[in-house]
Amino acid sequence: MNNLKLSALMLAVALSASQVMASDMRLDDSGRKDALRLWGVQFEELEYRYSDDDEELGVWNGDAFYGTDELKLRWLGKGEYAIEEQAYETLENQLVLQTPISTFFDAKAGVRFDTPEGPDRTYGVLGITGLAPQWFEVDANLYVSDEGDTSAGLDAEYELLLTNHLILSAALDATVAFSEDEEIGVGKGLVSTETGLRLRYDLIDRAISPYIGVVHERKYGDTADFARAEGGSTEDWFAVIGTRIAF
Amino acid sequence: MTRSLMAGVLGLLMPALALAGEYNISVDRVIIDTGDFVKEGIGYNGSSPGPVLRFKEGEEVTINVTNNLDETTSIHWHGLILPFDQDGVPGISFAGIPAGETFTYTFPVVQSGTYWFHSHSGFQEPNGAYGSIVIEPKGREPFRYDREYVVQLTDKHPHDAGRIMRNLKMMPDYYNRKQQTVGDFFSDVSEHGFMTALSDRMAWGDMRMMKADVEDVQGFTGLINGKGPDQNWTGLFEPGERIRLRFINSSAMAYFDVRIPGLQMTVVQADGNNVQPVNVDEFRIGVAETYDVIVRPRTDEAFTIFAESMGRSGYARATLAPREGMEGPVPELRDAPLLTMADMGGMHGMDHGSMGMGEDGMSGMDHGDMDMGGDSMSGMDHGVMPEQEEPAMAGMDHSNMAGMDHGSMMMSGNGAEDPFYAKGSGLVPTAASGGKFLSYADLKAQKPLYEDREPTREIELRLTGNMERYSWSINGIKYEDADAIKLQYGERVRFKFVNETMMTHPMHLHGMWSILDTGAGKWNPVKHTISVQPGTTVYMETEVDAPGQWAFHCHLSYHAASGMFRKVIVEGGPEQGNTAGVEQERVGGDV
Amino acid sequence: MKLSKFGVAVAAMSLSAAVFAGGTHGGGHDGGFGEAGKAEDVSRTIQVEMFDNYFEPEEIEVSQGETVRFVIQNNGSLVHEFNIGTPKMHEAHQKEMMMMVEHGVIQGGKLNEEMMNMDMGNGHTMKHDDPNSVLLEPGQKKEIVWTFSARTSMEFACNVPGHYQSGMYGDVNFDAGADAHASAH
Known part of the structure; x- marks a missing residue:
């Protein structure tokens, strides 16, 4: 057995003396040849809101991902929990696949589940997300519900560095519906906007950043009419306190 | 069995060598204390940095590396010219050293000067797995000194390197507080x-x-020989003595601007190769580069070795003093560029x-x-x-x-x-003293290592990246998607680096020298790591004289890991030589 | 007294004195450092070889008052200087040598004689013609005859920028019998 190996070895040595071919070379199986697989969890908003009508809300807006530069699986979640009523005004969960389409933008596709107090909806989601010129973070999505209604959402955010640790962020979320879905109180046209101004301080790296801020919510058109009919408000101002989390 | 037999056969063929040394290195989990923070890391022989390995030119070294980690490790001998299967890059030179096992490196030492070694596995190097190598020449040095010190710099970060990579990928400006x-x-x-x-x-x-x-990863503490600024590593001298300082930048990411206020430094070596001496007040040392300088303090006082990071987010500090416990003034950090x-x-x-x-x-x-x-x-x-x-x-x-x-x-x-x-x-550096700041243009080989000749061909390597995605590449292609660069044994290749990014990239080719084109013809300096500044094109030439396959990459840890990396295959080769190693490895693998 | 005057005169002949108005050549004032010797007084020849960047030998022994012929051979591939003086004088001279490099007089392995003789515009040239030193291109061989009339701390040195600093110098040691010569003088 050993003799056999030895002769094989001699043969190999004899061959190698005259030629080294790329095919003889070791293939990189160290893992370096595999795309980096990474994960991350982030809550852009995790806050307590107190409105000018003495309404109290617990609110979050977060996401988590796993994947490579080329393909990521991302969960996005939004929730507004009315503390007194013990009910979710908003509860959204999205699961999307995300892939780069240009230097600064990614495309996403997936599903969104809305399960607040009241009727549920499931949507198909198609969107782009990325960094626009002048440092605007943009997230634009198109939704088609299981009821056949279509809507679109645009989120934009801008950060102003007062210092390298004290950061003022301005966020604008707008929703437009292309058809009416009265059951969930959505009218055709501009549905609602949420504008927020938050002043945060990076306490521990960028992992924990407490903030205070103000948020303005407004409903428009038919949506506002539906809200009024329900006895709800169409415009609210909130004082918010919370923390941004990234890990 | 086959391996030892093989080694035996080789041994018989080789001429009797006068010099042979055996060294043992263990790879261990260690505690690193920077003075600012304490963290767990990886080190050699129980500490980070590891030992100074002292070899002699002409020596046949045997190095037994025992892996006490619970993961694969490796040691790459940075800048050493050796058979490719001893180069220590998992997946390219060899399979790596599995947890709990000992791997024996053997190679002849064919050069002299200051070098270093580090793990080439995962993020073990930024986590502390590095040490230094000093090789005494066969003949006399073309300079004189009374004593010498290794001055090994690093940018020790409180975060684990894997976490830094993840944070950078999540938010590219995660660590940028400038x-x-x-x-x-x-x-x-x-x-x-x-x-x-x-x-x-x-x-x-x-x-x-x-x-x-300018600096992607801030928040580090600069260390010199493992000591933070407050721990103040001190090298002693007698006034009037000439001291050779062997500067090595073992940082993951940080370039350092080094000066010793009150002392002029004479640069005598760069990347292990002697250069015609240049008197400077300050120099910038890229990641993975080495510079040897001679200083001569004449007075009975302490001098501060001050190394500011290029982005001025941190510094390393040490002292040269006639007696232990003395301190020189520590300058303020200058404004960030x-x-x-x-x-x-x-x-x-x-x-x-x-x-x-x-x-x-x-x-x-x-x-x-x-x-x-x-x-x-x-x-x-x-x-x-x-x-x-x-x-x-x-x-x-x-x-x-x-x-x-x-x-x-x-x-x-x-x-x-x-x-x-x-x-x-x-980014152009200026000396804090207003005096001379070393430029690559000042580096001239003391003795040309190769005959100057026309390159046989040119290979363009565009250094590319996307800061917002923190992905780095060469010619727009990350290592994971790239084919190997194929070179023919015996050719002289001219590499054209075009830096299309806004970061500085220290490019390191394993196994063969990088002759930096400074326009000095046969006096062009010979290096192992070449910094390419943003918006510039830099040429280097390589005599393709080492068969096998080699790594070629940006030495910034998180750039290399995110794709600015290539495999180089040298095809062909001399009749006898290193090529046997390929087959040995292959056959050995089947046993 | 006579000697130190001569020393100043030597210094004045060179560019250095003009640029660094005597002060930097202060080494010459501390009792002199010897003088150009006469061929007939030569008692001994010392061969000095230059390499990149060091001398062989790296120390010589002389007696005070002795006149030595130095035969200097540049076996390196760079321009080197052989200069006898005190450490202070070398330090001052290094600034002039730096200028010679900056003005392209010394170009690695070559000397630009034309540049050397060029009028700098103020009546001075960058001639390197002090009797205590010679400048050699690779392969050149030159001689200096020097009388070590003053016993002081002396070195022979190459003041091409960086060379002295990195160790291209040798010690001049005065032997024990030097006192006898001194009194005879």
């Missing part, structure tokens, strides 16, 4: 006027680039031709025209839209850049010049 603030904007307004300040901000914002993007448009010159997706810089400053710039659907920096992203981009680029006139009137723009560098930085670059 960004331009509202306050900076208003001071720009008062200095340059509102419109100039605004258009400057707009120009950078349009590119989605930060001029403060800012990138200028000149540093962006390499990003050819930007249509500089349309930026009417000549007459009316920035006002002629039409950003609307520049926007290519969120892809105006398309030079960085050829992989995505190759068809549309290339023809447009071909007609672009870069010569306009040269005529650009940087004077009419803000922050157009500090007026200092260095041929290895873009003209008007904000």
Whole structure:
């Protein structure tokens, strides 16, 4: 057995003396040849809101991902929990696949589940997300519900560095519906906007950043009419306190 | 069995060697205390940094490396010329050293000078797995000194390196706390006027680039020989003595500007190769580079070795003193440099031709025209839209850049010049003393290692990346998607590095020397790591004299890990020599 | 007294004195450092070889008052200097040598004689013609005859920028019998 190996070895040595071919070379199986697989969890908003009508809300807006530069699986979640009523005004969960389409933008596709107090909806989601010129973070999505209604959402955010640790962020979320879905109180046209101004301080790296801020919510058109009919408000101002989390 | 037999056969064939040394290294989990924080890391023989390995030129070394970790490890002998299967890159040179096992490296030492070694597995090196190598020459040194010290620098970060990579991928500016603030904007307004300040901000914002993007990973403590600034590593001397300081930058990411206030330094070696001595007040040491200097303190006082990081976010400090416990004054950190448009010159997706810089400053710039659907920096992203981009680029006139009137723009560098930085670059270093700052242009080989000859061909390597995604690549392709670079044994290849990013990249070719083209012909210095500054093109030549396969990469840990890496295959080779190692490895693997 | 005057005169002949107005050549004032010797007084020849960048030998022994012929051979591939003086004088001279490099007089392995003789515009040239030193291109061989009339701390050195600092110098040691010569003088 050993003799056999030895002769094989001699043969190999004899061959190698005259030629080294790329095919003889070791293939990189160290893992370096595999795309980096990474994960991350982030809550852009995790806050307590107190409105000018003495309404109290617990609110979050977060996401988590796993994947490579080329393909990521991302969960996005939004929730507004009315503390007194013990009910979710908003509860959204999205699961999307995300892939780069240009230097600064990614495309996403997936599903969104809305399960607040009241009727549920499931949507198909198609969107782009990325960094626009002048440092605007943009997230634009198109939704088609299981009821056949279509809507679109645009989120934009801008950060102003007062210092390298004290950061003022301005966020604008707008929703437009292309058809009416009265059951969930959505009218055709501009549905609602949420504008927020938050002043945060990076306490521990960028992992924990407490903030205070103000948020303005407004409903428009038919949506506002539906809200009024329900006895709800169409415009609210909130004082918010919370923390941004990234890990 | 086969292996030992093989070794035996080889042993018989080899001439009897006068020198042979055996060394043992264990790879261990260690505690690293920087004075600012304590963390767990990886080290050698129980400490980080590991030992100083002292070899002698001509020695046949045997190094037994025992892996006490619970993961695969490896040791790469940075800058050493050796058979490729001893080079220590898992997946390229060998399979790596599995947990709990011992691997024996054997190779002849064919050179002298200052080098270092480090793990080439995962993020073990930034986590502490590095040490130094000092090789005494066969003959006399072409310089004299009374004593010598290794001065090994690193940028020790409180975070684990894997976490740093993840954070950078999540938020590329995660560690950048030198960004331009509202306050900076208003001071720009008062200095340059509102419109100039605004258009400057707009120009950078349009590119989605930060001029403060000089140091990606901040928040580290600079260490010298494992000691933080407060722990103050001290080297003793007698006044009047000549001291040789062997500077090694083992940082993951940080370049250092090094000076010893009160002492002139004479640079005598770079990357292990002797250079014609140059007197300097300060020098910049790139990641993975080494510089040997001779200093001569004549007075009975302490001198501070002060190494500021290039982005001024941290520093390392040590002391040369006649007696233990003495301290010299520690200077303040200088202001952080800012990138200028000149540093962006390499990003050819930007249509500089349309930026009417000549007459009316920035006002002629039409950003609307520049926007290519969120892809105006398309030079960085050829992989995505190759068809549309290339023809447009071909007609672009870069010569306009040269005529650009940087004077009419803000922050157009500090007026200092260095041929290895873009003209008007904000990164050009100047000496704190006002004196001489070492440039690559000052480096001349003491004795040419190779005959000067025409290169047989040129290979262009564009250094590319996308800061927002923190992905780095060569020619727009990450290592995971790239084919190997094939070289033929015996050729002399001219590599053309074109830095299209705004970061500095220390490019390191394993196994063969990098002859940096400084325009000095046969006196061009011979290095193992070559820094390529933003917006510049740098040439190096390599005599392809080492068969096998080798790594070739940016030595910034997180750039290499995110794709700025290549395998080089040297095809062909001499009749006898290292090639046997390939088969040995292969056959050995089947046993 | 006579000697130190001569020393100043030597210094004045060179560019250095003009540029660094005597002060930096202060080494010459501390009792002199010897003088150009006469061929007939030569008692001994010392061969000095230059390499890149060191001398062989790296120390010599002389007696005070002795006149030595130095035969200097440049076996390196760079321009080197052989200069006898005190450490202070070397330090001052290094600034002039730096200028010679900056003005392209010394170009690695070559000397630009034309540049050397060029009028600098103030009546001075960059001639390197002090009797205590010679400048050699690779392969050249030159001689200096020197009388070690003053017993002081002396070195022979190459002051091409960086060379001295990195160790291209040798010690001049005065032997024990030097006193006898001194009194005879």
